Amino acid sequence: MQAENPVLRGFHPDPSLIRVEDDYYLAVSTFEWLPGVAVYHSRNLAEWEYISSPIDNKEKADLRGCRASDGIWAPCLSYDGELFYLIYTVVHSAREFPPMDTHNYLITAKQIEGPWSDPVYLNSSGFDPSIFHDRDGRKWILNMEWDHRGTFGGNPFAGIRIQEYDPEEKRLVGEPVTIFKGTRIGSTEGPNLYRIGDYYYLFTAEGGTGWFHAVTVARSKCLLGPYEVHPGNPILSSYEGSFDGTKAAEEFPRLGPGSSLLKKAGHASLVEDGRGNWYLAHLCARTIPGTEFCPMGRETAIQEIEWREGWPYLKGGGRLPKSSFHVENEELPAKEAAVSKAVRYTFDKEDFRKDFLTLRVFYEAAGMTVTERKGALRIYGGESIFSRFDQALIARRQTDFSFCARTEFEFVPRTYRHGAGLIYRYDEKNQYYAYISYNEQLQGTVAGLMAVMGGKATLYPEVRLDGPRYLLGLTVQNDLAEFFYEAEGVRHRIGERLPVTCLSDDFADGFTGSFVGMCVQDMEGRNNYADFLSFTYEVM
Numbered sequence: 001m002q003a004e005n006p007v008l009r010g011f012h013p014d015p016s017l018i019r020v021e022d023d024y025y026l027a028v029s030t031f032e033w034l035p036g037v038a039v040y041h042s043r044n045l046a047e048w049e050y051i052s053s054p055i056d057n058k059e060k061a062d063l064r065g066c067r068a069s070d071g072i073w074a075p076c077l078s079y080d081g082e083l084f085y086l087i088y089t090v091v092h093s094a095r096e097f098p099p100m101d102t103h104n105y106l107i108t109a110k111q112i113e114g115p116w117s118d119p120v121y122l123n124s125s126g127f128d129p130s131i132f133h134d135r136d137g138r139k140w141i142l143n144m145e146w147d148h149r150g151t152f153g154g155n156p157f158a159g160i161r162i163q164e165y166d167p168e169e170k171r172l173v174g175e176p177v178t179i180f181k182g183t184r185i186g187s188t189e190g191p192n193l194y195r196i197g198d199y200y201y202l203f204t205a206e207g208g209t210g211w212f213h214a215v216t217v218a219r220s221k222c223l224l225g226p227y228e229v230h231p232g233n234p235i236l237s238s239y240e241g242s243f244d245g246t247k248a249a250e251e252f253p254r255l256g257p258g259s260s261l262l263k264k265a266g267h268a269s270l271v272e273d274g275r276g277n278w279y280l281a282h283l284c285a286r287t288i289p290g291t292e293f294c295p296m297g298r299e300t301a302i303q304e305i306e307w308r309e310g311w312p313y314l315k316g317g318g319r320l321p322k323s324s325f326h327v328e329n330e331e332l333p334a335k336e337a338a339v340s341k342a343v344r345y346t347f348d349k350e351d352f353r354k355d356f357l358t359l360r361v362f363y364e365a366a367g368m369t370v371t372e373r374k375g376a377l378r379i380y381g382g383e384s385i386f387s388r389f390d391q392a393l394i395a396r397r398q399t400d401f402s403f404c405a406r407t408e409f410e411f412v413p414r415t416y417r418h419g420a421g422l423i424y425r426y427d428e429k430n431q432y433y434a435y436i437s438y439n440e441q442l443q444g445t446v447a448g449l450m451a452v453m454g455g456k457a458t459l460y461p462e463v464r465l466d467g468p469r470y471l472l473g474l475t476v477q478n479d480l481a482e483f484f485y486e487a488e489g490v491r492h493r494i495g496e497r498l499p500v501t502c503l504s505d506d507f508a509d510g511f512t513g514s515f516v517g518m519c520v521q522d523m524e525g526r527n528n529y530a531d532f533l534s535f536t537y538e539v540m
Contacts, residue, residue: 001044001046001326001327001328002324002325002326002327003044003045003046003302003324003325003326003327004323004324005261005262005284005301005302005321005322005323005324005325006262006284006286006299006300006301007045007046007048007300007301007302008026008028008040008048008299008300009296009299009397009399009400010296010297010299010397010398010399010513011296011297011298011299011397011398011512011513011514011515012028012038012283012298012299012300012397013028013029013209013267013283013297013298013299013300013511013512014028014029014073014074014075014128014190014267014283014298015027015028015267015268015269015281015282015283015300016028016074016075016076016077016078016130016192016269016281017077017269017270017271017279017281017302018077018078018079018269018271019271019272019273019274020079020112021274022043022274023041023042023043024041024042024043024044024045024271025039025040025041025051025077025112026039026040026041026042026048026077026281026300027039027040027075027076027077027086028040028075028300029072029073029074029075029511030053030055030071030072030357031069031070031071031072031073031511031512032063032066032067032068032069032070032071032359032360032512033071033357033358033359033512033515034053034055034061034063034357034358034359034360034361034362034363035053035054035055035056035357035362035363036053036054036055036056036060036061036063036071036072036088037053037054037055037072037075037086037088038050038053039051039052039053039054039077039112041112044327045273045279045302045325045327046327050354050355051112051113052112052113052114054086054107054109054114054116055072055088056114056116056362057362058362058365059118059119060105060107060116060118060119061088061090061105062090063090063360063361064360064361064388064389064390065092065360065388065389066091066092066360066388067092067093067096067388068388068426068427068428068429068508068510068512069427069510069511069512070091070092070093070094071090071091071360072088072089072090072091073088073089073090073091073102073127073128074088074089074127074128074129074190074267075087075088076088076129076130076131076192078130078131078133080133080139082110083108083109083110084108084109084110084111084112085106085107085108085131086106086107086108086109086116087104087105087106087122087129087130087131087141088104088105088129089102089103089104089105089127089128089129090102090103090105091103091127094127098148098151098152098156100124100146100148101124102124102125102126102127102146103121103124104121104122104123104124104125104127104129104141104143105119105120105121105122106119106120106122106131106141106165107119107120120170120171122141122165122172123141123143123163123172125143125145125146125161125176126143126144126145126146126158126161126189127143127144127146127189128143128144128189128190128191128205129141129142129143130142130143130191130192130193131165132162132193132194132195134195134223135195138164139164139165139166139167140162140163140164140165140193140223141162141163141164141165141172142160142161142162142191142192142193143160143161143191144157144158144159144160144161144188144189144190144191144204145157145158145159145160145161145176145178146158155186157182157186157187157188157189158178158181159178159179159180159181159182159188160178160179160180160182160188160191160202160204161176161177161178161179162176162177162179162193162223162224163175163176163177177224179202179220179223179224179225179227180202180204180218180225180227182204182206182216183206183216183229183233183243184243184244185206185207185212185214185216185233185234185243186206186207186208187205187206187207187208188204188205188206188216189204189205189206189267190203190204190205190266190267190268191203191204192204192268192269192270194270197310198221199219199220199221199310200219200220200221200222200223200227201217201218201219201270201312202217202218202219202220202227203215203216203217203268203269203270204216204217204218205266205267205268206234206266207234207237207239207243207266209264209266209267209283209298209511210264210505211238211239211263211264212237212239212243213237213238213239213264213265213266213267213283214234214236214237214239214243214265214266215234215235215236215237215265215266215267215268215280215282216229216230216233216234216235217229217230217233217234217235217311217312218230219310219311230311230312231311232311232313232319234319235312235313235314235319236265236266236268236280236282236303236314236319236321237265237266237319237320238260238262238263238264238265238284238320238321240320260320260321260322260323261286261323262284262285262286262301262321262322262323263284263285263286263287263294264283264284264285264294264298265282265283265284265301265320265321266282266283267282267283268280268281268282269281269282270305270312273327273328275328277304277328278304278305278306278307278312279302279303279304279305279325280302280303280304280305280312280314281300281301281302282300282301282302282303282321283298283299283300283301284298284299284300284301284321285297285298285299285505286299286401288401288478288479288500288501289401289478290478290479291479291501292506293479293500293501293504293506293507294504294505294506294513295398295401295426295500295501295503295504295513295514296397296398296399296401296513296514297504297505297510297511297512297513297514298505298511298513301321302325303315303321303322303325304316304322304325304326341539342536342537342538342539343355343536343537343538344534344535344536345534345535345536345537346375346533346534347370347375347376347377347532347533347534348370348374348375349370350370352377352535355396355397356394356395356396356517357394357395357396357515358393358394359391359393359395360388360389360391361389361390361391363394366379366382366390366391366392366393366394367379367380367381367382367392367520367529368380368392368394373531375533376410376531376532376533377394377518377531377532378529378530378531378532379392379394379420379518379519379520379529379530379532380392380520380522380526380527380528380529381418381419381420381520381521381522381523381526381527381528381529381530382519382520382521382522382526383521383523384521384523385423385425385428385431385433385450385452385519385521386428386452387428388428391519392519392520392521393423393517393518393519394517394518394519395423395425395515395516395517395518395519396515396516396517396537397513397514397515398424398476398513398514398515398516400539400540401476401477401478402476402477402478402539402540403475403476403516403537403538403539403540404473404474404475404476404536404537404538404540405422405424405473405474405476405516405535405536405537405538406422406471406472406473406474406534406535406536406538407421407422407471407472407473407518407532407534407535407536408469408470408471408532408533408534409469409470409472409518409530409531409532409533410467410468410469410470410530410531410533411436411445411467411468411470411520411530411531412445412467412468412528413436413437413438413445413528414438414524414528415438415440415524416437416438416439416440417521417522417523417524418437418438418521418522418523418524418528419435419436419437419520419521420435420436420437420518420519420520420521420530421433421434421435421436421472421518421519422434422435422472422473422474422483422516422517422518423515423516423517423518423519424474424476424481424503424514424515424516425503425514425515425516426502426503426504426507426508426510426512426513426514426515427508427510427512428452429452429454429455429508430452430453430454430455430502430503430507430508431452431503432449432450432451432452432474432481432483432498432503433449433450433451433452433519434447434448434449434472434474434483434485434494434495435447435448435449435450435472436448436465436467436470436472436530437462439462439464442462442464444464444465444466445464445465445466445467445468446462446463446464446465447462447463447465447470447472447485447494448460448461448462448463448494449483449494449495451495451498453499453502454502454507460494460495460496463485463492463494465485465487466487470485471485471486472484472485472494473485473486473491474516475540476500476540477540478500479499479500479501480497480498480499480500481497481498481499481500482497482498483495483498500514516537517535518530518532518535
């Protein structure tokens with residue numbers, strides 16, 4: 001089977017990949033989106049299906065008030081033969097202040113679908129925690145150590161540290177030890193430790209999660225080191241320049257560093273398929289053709305690995321990520337990897353939730369239900385689209401450069417403080433919102449558009465519409481977006497064509513990706529609602 005990358009398209013960063021017998025499981029970050037940590041299942045590494053999100057209540061993560069691109073960072077999924085372990089970081093202030101409050105937690109479950117235990121607090125010494133289960137049964141927690149003093153001049157990335165974890169007492173024991181300071185690439189984070197043969201292999205992310213991102217490998221015969229660095233380090237990077245400390249923005253060509261289709265490759269985890277074949281899951285990004293912007297954020301790709309003289313290398317040579325990989329699987333027929341397709345969501349049941357996430361508050365607490373009106377998703381109005389606390393917003397990832405999204409709903413606004421509609425967003429400072437509201441000067445319901453770019457909001461003239469049923473839509477073609485409403489079967493544009501580039505990591509300086517979805521506001525009494533009857537996402 002020849003599989004195409006990315007295997008998980010759209011916002012799916014920081015992949016943690018494991019194999020349990022014939023099943024593969026892959027966990028990715030969700031940041032300010034809930035439920036937290038998306039877990040996918042595969043039997044062949046090429047086709048993936050969402051199965052669960054372990055961070056499913058506020059006791060495991062309370063994200064109200066966290067800033068954009070804070071939230072739940074870099075999960076590590078593992079299995080010790082009896083229990084699944086998930087370790088993750090909850091961050092609230094890293095995008096505004098030096099990240100001094102990086103709280104790391106551990107939860108366990110007998111089955112990957114859950115139920116998952118209450119969280120065990122580990123430490124707050126840095127982010128990107130992972131757990132290593134050694135052959136003698138002892139368990140060790142690794143994380144990058146963040147020295148906040150370095151943010152005032154110096155290097156805050158203090159290295160990778162390790163400390164023993166006692167599963168009976170559910171706490172860290174002994175003293176932490178720094179086992180790896182990193183290489184000249186710098187910004188050492190994302191540790192994953194493996195014991196293969198006579199060596200402990202430490203995989204780390206370096207270079208920052210952008211154009212210079214890379215995967216560094218070091219090994220030692222002793223758990224606590226010293227660790228020697230891979231002779232061909234880094235083993236994976238989209239950057240084709242040197243890592244000799246002279247890198248600068250002008251070094252890489254326009255349209256991103258390197259010639260690979262997959263940019264920003266880094267932050268990896270390793271797995272063996274039981275047949276002697278090795279694979280590396282890593283994050284990556286794709287630019288809008290002809291631009292340097294990645295609206296879908298960081299996605300997940302997989303590379304084949306071969307071993308030479310006791311070191312892992314990309315199969316076929318080089319360090320640039322490849323856009324496809326080969327999978328051996330005798331049980332499943334060879335076929336193309338699943339790709340995005342047209343899908344129409346209806347709301348008779350809650351199975352649509354596998355593709356949708358809510359913002360900072362869980363679905364159950366966000367004023368959403370499919371039980372009050374048959375066949376409709378009723379969303380009670382929340383705060384404005386600028387709020388970091390109680391937005392009534394549910395959305396799915398953008399997975400394609402060109403797509404059309406449409407939603408049909410019923411709504412009766414009674415004041416301009418009531419709104420409902422279709423939102424296309426990256427974060428609070430970069431988002432587009434086509435809405436239905438009330439305009440007392442026009443004496444009725446109206447369709448409008450608000451565009452927010454770099455924190456500056458523009459409100460386009462509103463258009464009188466008859467209700468109470470409305471259809472709003474959005475077409476995105478690479479770098480341009482256009483909203484519309486339909487009336488009597490005729491499509492009418494709202495506002496003007498808008499740039500997609502501002503809805504990207506590269507413009508917003510964030511870690512997530514673009515989402516499209518539904519939301520409702522009631523800034524009057526918090527009891528008005530809209531009934532959404534369908535939502536369609538179609539690749540163009």
